[in-house]
Amino acid sequence: MEENRVYNTYPSNLDIVRAIKEFDEYLSKSGYKPNDRSEGGTLSLQVDPHRRLNAESWAEFITLLERHPSALPSFNFGWTKEGDIWIAAAVSVRESQLVISVNSSDHDRVAGVHEVLKAAFKASNPPTSEKPMSRYRLKKSIFIAHRFDDRGKEVGGIIGRFCSLLGFEVKDGMGYESRVIPDKVAERIESQDIFIVIFTEGKNDWLISEMSYAKGLNRYLIVLADSSLDVPKGIVGSDFEHISFPPDNPYKCLIDLLYALPH
Incomplete structure (x- = not known):
């Protein structure tokens, strides 16, 4: 069985020589002996961007590393012990990342070797905070409901372009202004995970109908x-973001909209 792991963090002052020797001691105590170089594998040291050393044996690899302790090692090598049990480990130490792969005929050893290498290199990954989009499990897709007079289209265009620049797919109900929601508009609302409604001066009954429909679909409003x-504010309940903008400057709501969007 083979398992690969990537770590994005290890100490900048890591003693790489000590880490490799700690791994070597673990293998020795577990009864494993390094394979002969002729059986394949790589043992290399990136001394600087223009110089790489390749060792012919595991022992020579450690000796070279002692001579060049600041070099970045990379190895893909194997070890065996009695009972024809083998382990293969590949480690690549990069300036900002550690890549480890472990393969073994003893499946129970794979996780153990990974943990030994992780501890030796003091490797870790920064904790990931759950982003709003993943929390709500939403696609980056928006339906914008607005009036289709000049003012409604102007504000709708501003909001649509802003959302598009943020990486959202944007749709609206252009051409289907009706109190009864046309099938094509309903399909567009259903296909988008976020629903933005824009109230401007004029009759807005059909916007409220679309908003109620989106609410029934449990869309993010x-x-x-x-x-x-x-x-x-209680048209369809209170579970939505409500943002106002000055009649003469709809751009003033964009910062509030940025924070309201689950991106």
Whole structure:
């Protein structure tokens, strides 16, 4: 069985010679002996960007490493012990990353060898914080509902371009202004995980219908509203972001929208 692991962090002052020797001691105590170089494998040291050394044996590899302790080692080698049990380990030490691969006929040894190497090199990966998009399990897709008069299209265009620049796929219901939601608009709403509705001056009944439909689909809702309008915040409940913008400057809502989007 083979298992590969990548670590993005190891100490900048890591004693690489000590780490390799610690791994060597573990193998010796476990009864493993290094294979002959003629059986294949690589044992190399990147001394500098223009110089690489290749060893002919595991012992020579450690000796060369002692002579060049700041070199970046890379090896892919094998060890065996009585009972025809073997281990192969590949380690590549890079300036900002550690790549380890372990393969063995003794499956129970694979995880153990990985842990020994991880401890020897003090390797780790930074904890990953769950991002909002993964928390909500949403695709980066948005449906924007807005009026299709000049003002509605102007604000809708501003918001759409902004979201597109953030990497979201954007759709709207252009050409389908109706109190009853047309099938094509319903399909577009269903295909997008985030629903943004923009209230500007004029009749907005059909926007409320689309918003209610999106709410029923459990879409992530964001309401943008002209601050001069009296838009009830409890139209379809309170579980959504509500952002207002000055009638003469819709651009002022973009920072708030950036924080409201689950990106």
